[in-house]
Amino acid sequence: MENLVYIALFAPFVSSMFAALFGMSPRQTFVGIIASSLLFISFAASATLAFHVYSTGTAVHVTMMEWISAGDLTIPFGFLVDQVSVTMMTVVTLVSTVVHIYSIGYMDHDKSFNRFFSYLSAFVFSMMILVMSDNFAGLFIGWEGVGVCSWLLIGFWYHKADVTREENPSISPSWAANEAFIVNRIADLGMLVGIFIIYWNVGSLQYDVVFADLPNLSSSVLNAAALALFIGAMGKSAQFPLHTWLTDAMEGPTPVSALIHAATMVTAGVFLVIRANPIFSMTPEVSFFIAALGTFVAFFAASMALVNRDLKRIIAFSTLSQLGYMFAAAGLGAYWIALFHLAAHAFFKALLFLGAGNVMHAMDDELDIFKMGGLKKAMRWTWGYMGLASLALAGIFPFAGFFSKDAIIETAFNEGTYVLWAVLVLTAGMTAFYSFRQVFLTFHGDERYKEAGIHPHEMYKFVLIGMAPLAILAVIAGFFMGGFQTFVTKLLPDYVMSDHTHHLVLWLTLIVSAFAVGGIFLAYRKYYKGLKRDMELENSFIYKLLANQYYIPNFYEAFITKPYAMLSEMMWKDVDMKIVDATVDGIAKFLYKSGDSSRKMQTGNLSNYLNWMAVGAVLLLVIAAISAMLG
Amino acid sequence: MIGLSHYLIVSALIFSIGLMGVLRRRNLLMLFFATEVMLNAVNIAFAAISHYYNDLTGQMFAFFIIAIAASEVAVGLGLLIVLYKKYGTLDLDDLASMKG
Numbered sequence: 001m002e003n004l005v006y007i008a009l010f011a012p013f014v015s016s017m018f019a020a021l022f023g024m025s026p027r028q029t030f031v032g033i034i035a036s037s038l039l040f041i042s043f044a045a046s047a048t049l050a051f052h053v054y055s056t057g058t059a060v061h062v063t064m065m066e067w068i069s070a071g072d073l074t075i076p077f078g079f080l081v082d083q084v085s086v087t088m089m090t091v092v093t094l095v096s097t098v099v100h101i102y103s104i105g106y107m108d109h110d111k112s113f114n115r116f117f118s119y120l121s122a123f124v125f126s127m128m129i130l131v132m133s134d135n136f137a138g139l140f141i142g143w144e145g146v147g148v149c150s151w152l153l154i155g156f157w158y159h160k161a162d163v164t165r166e167e168n169p170s171i172s173p174s175w176a177a178n179e180a181f182i183v184n185r186i187a188d189l190g191m192l193v194g195i196f197i198i199y200w201n202v203g204s205l206q207y208d209v210v211f212a213d214l215p216n217l218s219s220s221v222l223n224a225a226a227l228a229l230f231i232g233a234m235g236k237s238a239q240f241p242l243h244t245w246l247t248d249a250m251e252g253p254t255p256v257s258a259l260i261h262a263a264t265m266v267t268a269g270v271f272l273v274i275r276a277n278p279i280f281s282m283t284p285e286v287s288f289f290i291a292a293l294g295t296f297v298a299f300f301a302a303s304m305a306l307v308n309r310d311l312k313r314i315i316a317f318s319t320l321s322q323l324g325y326m327f328a329a330a331g332l333g334a335y336w337i338a339l340f341h342l343a344a345h346a347f348f349k350a351l352l353f354l355g356a357g358n359v360m361h362a363m364d365d366e367l368d369i370f371k372m373g374g375l376k377k378a379m380r381w382t383w384g385y386m387g388l389a390s391l392a393l394a395g396i397f398p399f400a401g402f403f404s405k406d407a408i409i410e411t412a413f414n415e416g417t418y419v420l421w422a423v424l425v426l427t428a429g430m431t432a433f434y435s436f437r438q439v440f441l442t443f444h445g446d447e448r449y450k451e452a453g454i455h456p457h458e459m460y461k462f463v464l465i466g467m468a469p470l471a472i473l474a475v476i477a478g479f480f481m482g483g484f485q486t487f488v489t490k491l492l493p494d495y496v497m498s499d500h501t502h503h504l505v506l507w508l509t510l511i512v513s514a515f516a517v518g519g520i521f522l523a524y525r526k527y528y529k530g531l532k533r534d535m536e537l538e539n540s541f542i543y544k545l546l547a548n549q550y551y552i553p554n555f556y557e558a559f560i561t562k563p564y565a566m567l568s569e570m571m572w573k574d575v576d577m578k579i580v581d582a583t584v585d586g587i588a589k590f591l592y593k594s595g596d597s598s599r600k601m602q603t604g605n606l607s608n609y610l611n612w613m614a615v616g617a618v619l620l621l622v623i624a625a626i627s628a629m630l631g
Numbered sequence: 632m633i634g635l636s637h638y639l640i641v642s643a644l645i646f647s648i649g650l651m652g653v654l655r656r657r658n659l660l661m662l663f664f665a666t667e668v669m670l671n672a673v674n675i676a677f678a679a680i681s682h683y684y685n686d687l688t689g690q691m692f693a694f695f696i697i698a699i700a701a702s703e704v705a706v707g708l709g710l711l712i713v714l715y716k717k718y719g720t721l722d723l724d725d726l727a728s729m730k731g
Contacts, residue, residue, distance in 0.1 A: 604727035610653050610662075 001052055001060045005079055008045035008089060009128050011038045012096070016121035019114055027113035032104035035117040039100045039124065043093035050086045054487055059083070061134060068137070075205055080134035083491040084339065087484075088131040088271055091343045095263040095350045096124040098470055102354050103255040105463035106361060110253075116156065120259065123149035127264040131271060136195045136205040139272070143191065143236065146265050151181040153260075154252040169313075169553065170248035177252075180245040187235020187242055191272075194228030197221065211278040219283070226279050226286040229272060237269025237323050240297050244553050246320055250312040254357030257312060261319040262350035267342050270323065273330045274339050277492060281333060291331025295412070295420045295427075298324030300550075302430040306437075307546045311356050311367045314438050318393060319349055321431060325408050328420060334411040334495040336488045340481060341404035348392035348400060348474035354467050355386035359442060362456035363449060369438055370531060374447035378456040381464045383443045385471050390439050392474045394432035395516050402513075403478030409512050414501040428512050432519030437527050445530035638679035646672035659714070659721040663707055670700050 015038035019031050053059060059082035068075040081089070100120060107113050126149055130142025155177030162172040170176040199205055201221050202213045214222065233239070238246035246266065250257055260266060273280055273290065280287050301320035308314045322345045329338035360367060362379055376383045392399035395406065405428060412421040449456060458464070485494075497505065537543055545551070601612065649672055652665025674693040681689025715721055 602729075604729040605723055606659075606662075606726070607654075607657055607723045614650060614654055 001049065002062045004045045004049050004052075005060055005062050005081055005132070006064075008042050008049060008093065009079065009125075009132060011042035011045070012093075012121045012125040012128060014038055016118050016125055019118035019121060022114040023118055025114060027111065029104065031114045031117055032100070032107075035121055036097060036100040036104065039093060039097040039121065042124070042128075043090070043097045046086065046089040046093045049081050050090045053081060053083060053086045057490055059491075063134075072203065073199075075135055075137045077138065078134035078206070079132040079138075080207065081132065083488045084271075084274060085131045087339060087343060087488060088267070089128065091346045092124065092127050092131065092263045094469065094473075095346050096120075096259060098350065098466055099255045099259050099263070099354070101466035102258075102357070102463050103253075105460040105466075106255055106357050107253065108460075112156070116153075116253070119149055119152045119156070120255070123153060123256075123259060123264050127268070130268055134207055136198060136207070136210070139275075140188075140191065140195060143188065143232070143268060146236070146268060147181060147184045147188070150184075150249070150256075150260060150265055151177045153256040154180050154249045156253055156256065157251070160251075165553070165557075169310075169549070170251045173251040176245070176248040176250075180249050183242050183245045184235045187232050190228045190230075190235070191232020194225050194232060197225040197228060201225075207275070214278055214282060222279060223283050223286055226276075226283040227289075229276055229279070230286060230290055233269030233272045233327075234293075235269070236272075237266050237327070238320055239269070239293055239323065239327065240300060241552075243297065243301070243320055244549070244556060247313050247316045247549070248553075250310070250316055254312065254353060254360055257316070258350045258353035258357070261316065261353060262346040266319060266323055267346065270326045270330060270338060270342050273327065274335045274342075274492065277330075277335045280330070281493060287331045287333065289331070291328045291412075291417070291420060294324040294327025294329075294331055295423050296324070297321070298328065298427045299423050299430075300324075302427045302434065304546050304549050305434040306430060307543055308434075309368050309370050309547075311359060311369050311372075311438065311442065312353070313367075314369075314434060315349070315352050315356055318352075318431065318435065319345075321427060322349070322393075322405075324427075325405060325424065328424065329408040329411055332411050332415050332417070332420075333493065334408070335492045336485055336495060337404065337407045337411060339488060339492070340484055341408060343484075344392070344400035344404040344474075344477045347470050347477055348389040351385055351389040351467060351470040351474050352393065354470070355382050355389060358382040358459040358463075359386075359456075361459055362454075364454055366449070366452065366454065369441040370533075371448050371452060372442045373445045373449065373531060374443070375449070375456055376443040377447075379443070379458050381458060385464075385467055386439055386443070388471055389474055390435040393435050394520060395428055395512065396432075396520075397513065398475075398478060400474050400477035403481045406509055406512055407481070410497055410501060410505065410508055411495065413504075413508055414497045425512055425515055429515030429519040432516040433523050434519075436520045436523035440523055440527040441531060444528050448531065635679055635683045639676055642672045642676040642679065644672075645669075645675065648672075657723050659711055659723060659726075662723075663704070663711070667700060667704070670696055 015035040018038075019035050022028055022031050049060065059080060061080050062078065064077040064079065066074065067077045100117070103116065103120060107116050110116065123146065126142050126145030128142070130139055130146060133139045133142060155174045157173045158177070160172050160174075162175055165171060170179075195205065198210055201217055202210050204210060204213075235242045249260060252260075280290070298321045301317045301324060305314050305317035305321065308317060322341070326338045326341050326345070329335075329341060358379060359372070359375065359382060362375065362382075363372060366372070388399070392401040395401045409421060409424045409428065412418075412424050489495075501508070548554070601608075646669055649665045649667075649669030652668060653662060656662050656665060674696055677689040677693040677696070681687060681693075711721060714726070718726060720726070
């Protein structure tokens with residue numbers, strides 16, 4: 001079993017290094033094929049491990065080597081494959097394998113094809129370290145690795161120039177990459193503080209040691225640690241107010257978006273909360289804050305998705321919204337439901353993004369859904385995939401999203417937090433509306449793309465077949481809910497609905513489904529026939545507020561970025577140039593001047609030198625005499 | 632009676648004469664003479680102090696200095712001859728070629 005752990009972990013690493021060998025050379029298809037095969041090997045190893053953990057019920061724990069050993073601090077390179085991490089590993093490697101195969105087709109015409117695979121595999125490797133590590137330090141290494149790889153991949157097309165925010169809300173790939181990296185850095189500071197608090201109070205970073213020692217800690221320490229760790233999770237999982245980078249990250253190639261949203265990045269925050277559940281279960285205030293924030297973000301993101309015109313951004317907002325659901329569940333103590341939604345969401349979200357990639361490919365990188373319409377004729381497969389994924393996202397029976405999202409909403413009801421419940425139900429309706437608004441505007445109605453003279457074409461066959469596993473899972477994943485519950489609750493605290501909720505479960509489900517179906521119906525009424533633009537609505541204040549993301553990016557720019565830039569410039573011109581630089585320059589100038597004036601001593605005349613020597617000797621004598629007298 | 636201090640005074644006087652020569656003279660040959668004078672002043676001091684302490688080390692040291700001074704003069708005079716042949720002068724003011 002130990003070897004399988006290493007294979008699962010290092011196959012993506014080997015893949016990345018292999019692709020990096022060809023990083024500078026022109027496109028080589030075999031690089032993509034070998035990278036995908038290695039990822040598949042990793043997936044196979046993960047699946048075998050999952051089966052092993054499932055059948056034996058015991059975790060596999062390996063320690064590769066001592067990593068840091070200084071004084072009392074010992075941090076090994078240890079890997080823990082238990083019910084939670086094996087779930088993550090399987091989901092991550094499965095989605096990544098599909099994304100790798102997809103990228104062979106999608107990045108077909110890109111001159112940096114090989115480099116892309118190198119980054120992509122490194123991304124997966126970082127995520128595997130993150131989920132498999134048996135201590136917080138290893139988790140943090142993976143955490144940072146994921147951050148670096150996301151920066152590399154979001155800014156993959158770094159050569160594109162900056163444009164204004166009106167033209168493109170994310171300005172340019174390199175701008176978006178920097179934004180993602182910097183916002184994550186802010187959150188990582190919180191995460192690091194959390195890790196320090198834990199080490200300071202427990203003296204170890206191993207999960208098992210830390211969790212066993214929790215009852216001895218005071219509640220203020222626990223609250224501080226939980227809050228600091230959650231700040232880290234907020235950055236990676238793009239929770240308000242650190243959410244802006246997620247939609248701007250759409251500047252990266254579409255497979256990257258699929259990877260970030262489904263497997264390798266944003267789920268890390270949820271994973272952290274689930275992994276550290278013993279801490280969060282002991283801090284009910286922080287947990288409730290998490291749930292409330294999650295619910296708020298679910299609604300907040302869904303509202304922005306309602307009016308957005310950019311295909312990928314709509315999907316990005318839906319991820320944000322679904323992450324909110326996951327945090328709501330985790331905050332309410334239903335960790336296994338959060339993990340289940342994470343897995344189910346990974347399948348249909350990856351499928352949605354890859355479908356969006358197909359559309360982009362067909363539409364010459366056009367993303368405005370107002371300029372599409374009627375694509376169903378040209379792209380039947382993609383239409384099917386996107387439709388399935390949207391049904392799953394909207395939470396329609398019997399697709400995966402129905403089971404997981406419904407369970408979260410029931411949890412909110414069960415906990416007696418009716419406000420959260422109401423908001424989540426409303427959000428479910430909005431989710432259905434915007435998903436199908438996007439589907440109808442893209443695939444049905446009048447063929448608006450003809451005006452732009454685009455001839456859409458379906459994606460390569462192998463790519464479409466490669467996407468099939470995701471489609472199948474998006475449909476059937478929900479039926480494994482019961483098995484999943486018994487599997488992961490061996491490790492995670494179980495969460496069952498009270499009898500009261502149990503009686504009402506049918507009604508609750510009906511209410512949620514009614515909202516979902518209502519949302520779809522509304523979208524059908526409004527957009528199925530074609531796009532009829534309602535300028536009065538589009539010019540209304542609320543519409544503009546939503547379309548501009550509540551002006552939060554502008555707010556950040558005006559109140560954080562610009563003042564910070566001004567402060568930096570002031571620091572540079574006034575503090576750095578006038579004090580720090582001036583001091584250093586002053587020392588150099590003094591030495592230069594003194595050298596210049598003492599140069600005159602060097603006449604070249606031996607006699608003068610001898611005189612100076614005598615002066616020196618006398619001086620030394622005098623000093624010796626004085627020190628002898630004083631001493 | 633002539634004691635240690637007399638010897639040392641003589642030594643100091645001769646040393647000062649040598650030092651003045653080193654400082655004031657411009658001719659390299661004269662500089663050489665001046666350094667020899669200084670060395671011999673030191674030799675006198677060594678011999679005198681050695682006798683005073685009844686320790687032969689100082690006198691041995693004086694012999695060493697004489698030997699080294701002799702070889703130094705041999706090498707130095709050779710260099711001076713070469714220098715004179717090349718420049719036709721031994722005046723230091725005319726030989727200042729390495730001005731900073």
